[in-house]
Amino acid sequence: MASSSVFSSALLIIFLLFTSLLLCNAFPAAPHRRHVRFATHNYRDALTKSILFYEGQRSGKLPSNQRINWRRDSGLSDGSAMHVDLVGGYYDAGDNVKFGFPMAFTTTMLSWSVVEFGGLMKGELQNAREAIRWATDYLLKATAQPDTIYVQVGDATKDHACWERPEDMDTPRSVFKIDRNNPGSEVAAETAAAFAAASLVFRRVDPTYAKLLLRRAIRVFEFADKYRGSYSNCLRRVVCPYYCSVSGYQDELLWGAAWLHRATRNPTYLRYIQVNGQTLGADETDNTFGWDNKHAGARILLSKAFLVQKVPSLHDYKGHADNYICSLIPGAPFSSAQYTPGGLLFKMNDSNSQYVTSTSFLLLTYAKYLSSAHKVVNCAGSVVTPSRLRVIAKKQVDYLLGDNPLKMSFMVGYGPRYPQRIHHRGSSLPSISAHPAKIQCKSGFSVMKSPSPNPNILVGAVVGGADQRDSFPDQRSDYEQSEPATYINAPLVGALAYLAHSFGQL
Known part of the structure; x- marks a missing residue:
């Protein structure tokens, strides 16, 4: 009897183990929970802070729910020099000028972040929408007059001669515009892209506002295309060397048309892209994506129309996008990207973080498109999967958040050590x-040159970052490495939303 009982017990144990294995295979762990133990950062916290940063950059009358409370109202008479209302919008970086070109790009990228990953943001989605609307409300004012866009408020040269709070600024709030006689296709087309992308953000939650944005996008794009020219020509003394357009305006026309195609599904824009794509540089090999050069972003954006929406005439953009991706893959046959010894993608000394965040966003977004279409990237026989793209993007974001030789976060207020x-x-x-x-005006320079830490924490601000040797001096005078900017954070918002969701933090 005893041996029979032992045998029965052994059979029962084997049966239970076998059943357990079957159940594990039948019900695998949810993908976004499976790797929680490997999350190296609190991406949710970083996401919250990356959006909060925009409240510190606000110009105009601040709302009652303003969370960065060391800021106060500023620029309340902006536009009065030209008898227009240009109150609001964002200061682009550490100065007190409102530059329309980078502000529009920031708006486009914040919107794209929400379009692709807003569904993962949970409680931060409304904050992201508010950050976008603070910009679009201003851009609507700047484009209220047909065939005219107010592209800058403030004299940058005189502003930079002072070190003063935006609440105190007494430098000229000069207003500069483009129009039929003084065109600026890059700014106009980028503004159209911003309106079109933002219209998708508000389509369900505020359809009236979304329609207004889309109508304005269409009108502004027509102006950009009809009156072609660079604002760096007609406004050279004003916008250069700050936000000179080096890449020309062709990339913005392609980018603007791509966003209008996505927002409207109007075949007019598809035909525009088909007819003008090559002359607008769709196949150019410049792999820098930022406020000045939109080619890589346009390739990724248009690849979705082919991969996901099955628009066969845009087949070439899958190839263009693949070429861009292959240029980034370490060890790939056509890789041209440079990385620091610590693994940071390095493009240039001045505000390198902007290329890190924009590239990371494009990698994650393209991975999403590829996964939807069950496709991969082929780099001269070397297959690159969507998972590989996500790993590369995560490594770049992790570097910014503290996984670097200095063990320093380059996001202010995140982690134990930051600028x-x-x-x-x-x-x-x-x-x-x-x-x-x-x-x-001049009194503030004693503070600027001081080694003392900043008294007001600009939570969420991502600075220019480490140099090609992974070093960072943390000096206030070093604007190349120590200055934050709205367009650094904008694509990072989307990347952080994806990572926070992937690791079960949202």
Whole structure:
């Protein structure tokens, strides 16, 4: 009897183990939960902070729910020099000028982040929408007059001669515009792209506003295309060397048409892309994606129409997108990207982080498109899967968040160690509440040159970052490495939303 009982017990154990294995295979762990233990960062926290940063860059009358409370109202008479209302919008970086070109690109990329990954953002989605609307409300004012766009508020040269809080600024709030006689196709087409992309963000939650944005996108794009020319020509003394367009305006026309095609599904824009794509440089091999050059972004965006929406005439854009991806893959036959010893994608000394965040976003977005179509990238016989693209993107984001030789986060307020002396006037000078008296134009330079940490934490600001040797001096005077910018954060918002969701943090 005893041996029979032992035998029965052994059979029961084997049966239970076999059943357990069957159940594990039948019900695998949810993909976004499976790798939680390998998450190296709190991506949800970083996402929250990356959006919060925009509240520190606001110009105009601040709302009652303003969370970065060391800021106050500023620029309340902007536009009055030209008898127009240009109050609102964003300061682009650490100065007090409103540059329309990078502001429009920032808006496009914030919108694209929400279009692709907004469904993963949970509680941060509304904050992201508000960040976008702060920009689009301003851009609507700047484009209120037909065939005219107000592209800058503030004299950059005179502004940069001062180190003062936006609440104190007394430099000229000069207003500059483009029109039929002084065209600026790159700014106009980028603004059209911003409106079209943002219309997709608000389509379900505020259809009236979305329709307004789309109508304006169509009108502004027509202006950009009909009156062709670079704003760097007619406004050279104003916009150069700050936001000179080196790549020309052709890439923005292609980019703007791509966004209008996505937002409207109007065959007019598809025909425009088909007819003008090559002359607008669709096949160019410049693999830099940022506020000036949109070619790589346009390739990825248009590849979706082929991969997911099955538009056969856009087949070439899959090839263009693949070429861009292959240029980034370390060890691939046509790889041209440079990486620091610590693994950071390195494009240039000045604000390199913007290329890190924009590239990471494009890698994750293209991985999404490829996965939907069950496709891969072929780099001269070397197969690159969507998973590989996600790994590369994650490594870049992780570097920015602290996985680097310095063990320093390049996002202010994230992690135990981050930049303390960022090149930012409002952050570095005492706040209005701490120092109600006006700080004069030149007086602030004593603070700018001081080694003391900034008194006001610009939470979520991502600075220019490490150099090609992975070093970072954390000096306020070093604007190339220590200055944050709205267009650095914008694509990072989407990347962080994806990573936070993937690791079960959202």
